[in-house]
Amino acid sequence: MYSASDLKKGLKIEIDGAPWIITEFEFCKPGKGTALYRCRMKNMITGIGMEKTYRPTDKIDTPDIEEREMYYSYFDGHHYVFSDPNTYEEMQVSAETLGDQAYFLLEESLCNFVLYKGEPIEITLPTFIEKEIVETEPGVRGDTATNVTKPAKLDNGFEIQVPLFINQGDIVKIDTRTGKYAERVNKA
Amino acid sequence: MNIDNLKKRSAMLRALREFFYAHDFFEAETPVRIPAPAPEEYIEAVSAENGFLRTSPELALKRLLAAGGERFFELGKAFRSGECGRKHREEFTILEYYAAHWDYRKLAAFTAELFAAAAREVCGSPHIEFQGRAIDLANVEYITVDEAYRKYAGVSAFAADADGSFDELMVTKVEPELGRDGITFLIDYPAARASLSRLSAADPRVAERWEVYISGIELGNAFGELVDAAEQKRRFAAAYRFRAEQGMKPYPEPRDFYAALERGIPESSGCAVGVDRLAMILCDAPDIAEVRWE
Numbered sequence: 023m024y025s026a027s028d029l030k031k032g033l034k035i036e037i038d039g040a041p042w043i044i045t046e047f048e049f050c051k052p053g054k055g056t057a058l059y060r061c062r063m064k065n066m067i068t069g070i071g072m073e074k075t076y077r078p079t080d081k082i083d084t085p086d087i088e089e090r091e092m093y094y095s096y097f098d099g100h101h102y103v104f105s106d107p108n109t110y111e112e113m114q115v116s117a118e119t120l121g122d123q124a125y126f127l128l129e130e131s132l133c134n135f136v137l138y139k140g141e142p143i144e145i146t147l148p149t150f151i152e153k154e155i156v157e158t159e160p161g162v163r164g165d166t167a168t169n170v171t172k173p174a175k176l177d178n179g180f181e182i183q184v185p186l187f188i189n190q191g192d193i194v195k196i197d198t199r200t201g202k203y204a205e206r207v208n209k210a
Numbered sequence: 211m212n213i214d215n216l217k218k219r220s221a222m223l224r225a226l227r228e229f230f231y232a233h234d235f236f237e238a239e240t241p242v243r244i245p246a247p248a249p250e251e252y253i254e255a256v257s258a259e260n261g262f263l264r265t266s267p268e269l270a271l272k273r274l275l276a277a278g279g280e281r282f283f284e285l286g287k288a289f290r291s292g293e294c295g296r297k298h299r300e301e302f303t304i305l306e307y308y309a310a311h312w313d314y315r316k317l318a319a320f321t322a323e324l325f326a327a328a329a330r331e332v333c334g335s336p337h338i339e340f341q342g343r344a345i346d347l348a349n350v351e352y353i354t355v356d357e358a359y360r361k362y363a364g365v366s367a368f369a370a371d372a373d374g375s376f377d378e379l380m381v382t383k384v385e386p387e388l389g390r391d392g393i394t395f396l397i398d399y400p401a402a403r404a405s406l407s408r409l410s411a412a413d414p415r416v417a418e419r420w421e422v423y424i425s426g427i428e429l430g431n432a433f434g435e436l437v438d439a440a441e442q443k444r445r446f447a448a449a450y451r452f453r454a455e456q457g458m459k460p461y462p463e464p465r466d467f468y469a470a471l472e473r474g475i476p477e478s479s480g481c482a483v484g485v486d487r488l489a490m491i492l493c494d495a496p497d498i499a500e501v502r503w504e
Contacts, residue, residue, distance in 0.1 A: 048295060049293070073380065
């Protein structure tokens with residue numbers, strides 16, 4: 023249990039069986055009145071935000087949250103399988119949990135897991151990964167503008183937008199936070 | 211914090227003192243370590259060996275009123291345990307001033323002029339900018355607590371006090387609307403929140419108490435002082451009971467203050483201002499840390 027005076031920005035708490043993270047915090051004390059702890063928070067599963075004000079005597083539940091690093095190992099046909107670098111313990115993650123991030127998983131990538139009651143609720147991939155472009159319109163030589171783009175396919179079928187000078191066979195860097203092209207690494 | 215803000219703060223302190231001297235107030239100094247703080251429901255004193263650090267100089271200055279001091283101020287440090295945030299520090303600078311024979315409305319007008327004088331010294335004009343908002347310290351508004359609650363929280367202040375939502379509504383709904391483009395005096399608190407102020411003779415449901423705001427930030431609290439010894443002791447007794455129930459620190463009774471009340475404190479008004487916060491306003495600083503050397 024936390025008491026109200028433990029509240030601060032970044033603290034993770036539990037309300038009605040869901041994990042919330044405090045995104046903004048302010049200590050308030052209206053003239054001659056009681057101290058109040060104003061929090062803006064985000065549900066760590068649904069992303070929904072809300073505001074809540076606590077009093078000094080309030081007790082707040084501690085969520086069963088654990089953070090750990092896991093390597094991506096393989097896709098078993100149904101799940102993405104990760105393993106603990108120390109214990110080699112495996113964990114299966116559904117495609118639904120990963121969303122589009124699944125397209126950016128590389129074998130042996132070290133990912134950061136946030137687990138709630140043992141279940142992954144947030145998986146952070148390495149910020150940048152490198153992928154080969156397997157299909158795109160031929161490049162326009164000399165056009166180095168990066169603000170005009172065209173579609174391009176990765177080896178796993180995922181489509182991103184790339185600048186016109188990118189060719190089939192080029193290796194590009196992708197920002198996994200946005201799923202967007204970052205820069206060219208190698209020309210074909 | 212930057213040196214520029216410390217220089218502005220210094221100019222502000224000089225302007226505040228000069229304003230008081232010009233209005234025939236003298237500067238008093240009273241003990242920082244005291245045997246018995248005033249019992250307040252939500253303020254906890256820091257313990258010091260053989261006593262406490264003052265949470266304000268209030269009781270000492272009221273004794274000075276009883277001893278014949280007519281108009282005076284004190285500018286110094288006070289301490290409140292566990293208060294820390296964007297607008298709070300456990301150790302902070304307090305300005306407290308009293309005037310015998312002034313009523314609380316006269317003290318409000320005086321306070322507005324005091325703030326404007328400080329702004330002229332620091333900012334060159336009473337027209338200042340705070341966090342992107344133009345504020346004219348010559349623009350002074352008075353609104354009763356009940357009017358403010360009805361207008362901004364959609365509920366009467368008396369009902370909010372009765373159902374326990376008063377403080378939360380104050381912070382979330384009322385305060386952000388006060389002093390948006392000038393100085394707002396929030397006046398006439400429900401009698402249950404009189405603290406050490408006397409009840410209004412015209413309307414005993416309210417007390418002669420105000421708080422002053424600029425840009426939603428509470429800068430000071432003032433009372434038409436309660437000088438009735440029996441009533442004062444009754445309120446302190448209730449506060450001691452409340453503190454005991456809440457498991458707060460026990461304080462000894464302030465015997466020298468009781469003795470002064472019995473000798474007689476003249477009809478008077480007094481105000482306490484958070485000096486760090488006034489510096490925040492005049493330095494356009496959103497966090498108290500930016501106007502202090504810590």
